[in-house]
Amino acid sequence: MKKWLELLATAWVGVATHKLRSSLTILGIVIGVGAVITLMSIGRGSTASILSNIQSMGANLITIRPGASVSGGVRGAVGDVRTLTMEDAEAISQQVSHISAVAPSYSSNLQLVMGNQNMNSQVTGVTTNYMSVNNMTIALGTFFSEDEYYRGAKVAVLGSSVAQTLFGSANPIGQQMRMGTIIVNVIGVLESKGAISGSPDDAIFIPLTAMQQAVAQPRTPQGGHIVSSIALTVSDQQYAGNVVNEITSLLRTRHKLSPNAENDFRIRSMEEIASTLSQATRTMTLLLGAIAGISLLVGGIGVMNIMLVSVLERTREIGIRKALGATERDIWSQFLIEAAFLTLAGGIIGVIVGWGVSWLIDKMGVMTTVITPDIIILAVSVSVGIGLFFGFYPAWNASRLNPIEALRSE
Secondary structure (H helix, E strand, O other): OHHHHHHHHHHHHHHHHOHHHHHHHHHHHHHHHHHHHHHHHHHHHHHHHHHHHHHHOOOOEEEEEEOEEEEOOEEEEEOOOOOOEHHHHHHHHHHOOOEEEEEEEEEEEEEEEEOOEEEEEEEEEEOOOHHHHOOOOEEEEOOOOHHHHHHOOOEEEEOHHHHHHHHOOOOOOOOEEEEOOEEEEEEEEEOOOOOOOOOHHHEEEEEHHHHHHHOOOOEOOOOOEEOOEEEEEEOOHHHHHHHHHHHHHHHHHHOOOOOOOOOOEEEEEHHHHHHHHHHHHHHHHHHHHHHHHHHHHHHHHHHHHHHHHHHHHOHHHHHHHHHOOOOHHHHHHHHHHHHHHHHHHHHHHHHHHHHHHHHHHHHOOOOOOOOOHHHHHHHHHHHHHHHHHHHHHHHHHHHOOOHHHHHHOO
16 A cells, blocks of 8 residues: 555656646646537437427327328328328227327418418317327417317417417417418417427417318318328327237228238337437437547547656656666556546546536527536546556556666766
């Protein structure tokens, strides 16, 4: 123990003797570690933000959309064929087990006119189940009732972005607006869901029965009412896989698809979407960490350079120590500890700097950042590892010096 304390004391003297040089070496590690923590916290924050937005849509949500058409061996875009009907939604509700609610919808882009404001927006005709299925919350007013739905009442619930565009800071409840060829009364405004794909913030919702009056809802050759999508919730997440399989079998039978034919619909669950996006954002986080790691690598090269200079300057000291009985291992340990000390100090300060920058970015609202213990442990461990790796050669070089030749050096 005493021997190791002596080695630590000797290493500290070596670092403290050249304060400016040691400080600049530590600064290189600080920048590298700080960059790793900051960029990885941004990546983790982005992942958390995306998953939070997806979860806000409903963890047990399953969405069915029309599939892609195939013509001449070329696959078209998803949703370019109309294969889902109201009757499909009713069959799913009645024949598939473990389903809490089913909400078919039909969407169309319509021109909206409110005073001197004019815009095109996606208008979606929905049933009364739509809000609960999609985990939406009313911020102002109410959603339409069962009675209003069956009467085909001309009422509308606005997404938060649409309400802001058309009415600004004014209260939209009770206001009238033209929507295509009909005039509707605004009865509610939804809470914002954030910037996610398919966000209701930019949409307007009216009863599906009223939608049929605003636009001509297309029908299948068999007379079925075409819908844009069917959303449903599973009573328990553990049944999601079974529900998807049952729906697939039911729709293939209803659409009279041959065994070798591809599905003319696409089923997506929130769990599947979350898994896909999580994998993509994890890859992005690792990429950001690798980019920041380059600066840490440069800092490690700086450590090696400084240690080589230190060995050259202290050749005579090494010769004296070896003449007094110091072993090669003692010399090697001394310089290796010195290199590890520089990088450890840089790592600790870098953690503080990286944490501070990440906190500042989050508080300023630039983007969400998340710092987890594994990021800190990784950054500090890598910084110390770099010190040991790049300090090995200078330490080994010092331990191999011939004491006689070292004593002769000026």
